[in-house]
Structure formats: structure tokens, C-alpha cells
Amino acid sequence: MIWGLFNKRNPAEQQAEPKGLFDGLRKSSSKLADSIGAVFTKEKLDAAALAELEDALVTSDMGASAAARIASALADQRFSREDNQTEAREALAAEVARILKPREATLDLSAGPKPRIVLVIGVNGSGKTTTIGKLSKLLTDAQAKVVIGAADTFRAAAIEQLQVWAQRTGASFVSSHQGADAAGIAFETVKRAKAENADVALIDTAGRLQNKTELMAELSKIVRSIRKIDEDAPHETLLVLDATVGQNALSQVESFRSVTDITGLVMTKLDGTAKGGVLVALAQRHAIPIHFVGVGEKAEDLRPFDATAFARALVGLG
């Protein structure tokens, strides 16, 4: 959850959520279902079945370490009868959830001095712009006042796309021309947010990983410039990851971690891939809070990360 008021969703909306997540993760869960179906045919998994399960989990992008951990936890379990797919799936979901749960974290932008300043980072195309738009929608729906800053000046179309989201969600918008100084725009965004007594400033940044030195220089320049207005800024630095890149998401986290502090993760495009298991690999490897998952292009397709619901949807339990 993101904002005080946003916590007060009605029960019908809360019930609707797992269904959407289940649909969003269908590609990942059916891939996993195909490979684990043959494993759960015994009351207790023997060594061959455990090895097969571990392979299936690795193939579904959960990573070797999480796969080994899950397989060894399931080695100790007994199922009540042979070929009990649901029971075995429940046990698998519980083990996946055990890895994810410590990373489940609410993004609370309602506490602390206003405006809360949020930097959004990630490689180009990962879904930063769309995620900012969706966050803006969640915030403005909850009556928060939002300013969006287009400090990713790399592509003119990206600036326009962000402007459309700002208009659609009723957020103020700060931008300049393509190639303009990103730190200057970030500074103007925070200045505007202060002047307008906004609750949240969402700042889009460019994420050209090809040149780490340049990226680091740009991000630190942005941080220096916004700290002239608020020495505690940014209050949040969200890394947006595209699930379709699979294991490559892990190296993106490492690369960005080496140039800046990351306070939380958003994983997008889970609906477009069978590689949803990568979130489990991430949770196992990095102690970084996971705030949201994206399961579609519409505003309502950005969902607060729920470890249990995610684990269940991933193994095909609706």
C-alpha cells in the first residue's frame, strides 16, 4: 500500500486482487505447472523427484539457491496420499512465500515531512514512465497532491508519454526539452512540489547502464541538486525492473546498487512473461523491499506486492 487513504480499500476490491494477479502470472504458472506435474506423484518425494523439482524451479527462473532451499524444505514433507497435486502445490507455495515474505513492504509516502521525494530509476524500457503514471493514479485517487518531473530527457517521446500520464491523473508536470539537464529538472520538480505544497514528487530518471560512470555522475548530480532544497532527499529510490529480462534483472540490481542506494523495487511486465519466478531469485539474493508488481499496462495493473498471493499465483493456485 502506498498512501494512508489507499489502505482503506473496500473488501470487494481486496477480494478482486488475487484473481488479477493469478491472470497476470498465468504464463509463469503454466510453465511451472508443466514441469512439476510429474514430480508430485508420491506421498514423499524421493531423491530423483527432488532433483527434478529443483531443475523445474531453476528453469522457471527462481535461481539455483532458492530452488535448492525450496527442494530441501519439501524433502522433509509427507503428503497425505499419492498424486495429490493441490496439497503439494500448497506446500510449494508456502515455501516460495517463506522466501518472499521478508521483502513484502508497504511504500508509505504519507509519513514524514512533505513533499516526499521519490526518484525512479531503472534501465530504459523497464517501465519507469508507466510505473510513475500508475503511482500517480494511486496517489491522486487517494487525494494526494502529486508533482511529476521528467528528468529522463533521453527520449522526447518518453517526456510526452509522462506528460499524458500527468494530465490523465491530475498531477503537476515539470519538464524541459530532450537532452536538457536532468539535475536542473529534478531541482525544479522539488521546488514546484514545495511551492504547491504537494504531498509527493515523482522524478523519472534516465537509466543508461551501458556507461556506469555517466549514470553514476548523472544520478549523483540529481541527488546533489535536490538536496539543496531538502537535505534528506530522495526519501525513496525505486528501482523498476522488467520481469521479461529474467535472470538479467539480478545483474541490473547489482549494477544500480553499485551506483546508488535503492530503497525499494517494482517489478513490471509479469503478465508478458513466463519468467515471474525471477522475483523469488531476487528476494533470495537481495534484501531490498519489494513494493509493487506490474501485471498489465492499465493504471490498476500496478499491485502492492503481496508475498502470499504472489507465491500462490506463481504455482497456479488461484
Ligand SMILES: Nc1nc2c(ncn2[C@@H]2O[C@H](COP(=O)(O)OP(=O)(O)OP(=O)(O)O)[C@@H](O)[C@H]2O)c(=O)[nH]1
Ligand atoms: N504488459 C505490460 N506492459 C508494461 C507494464 N509496464 C510497462 N509496460 C509497457 O512497457 C513499455 C515500456 O514502458 P515505459 O514505461 O515506457 O518504460 P521506460 O522505462 O520509461 O522507458 P523509456 O521511456 O525508454 O525510458 C510500454 O509499452 C509500457 O506500456 C506491465 O506491467 N505490463
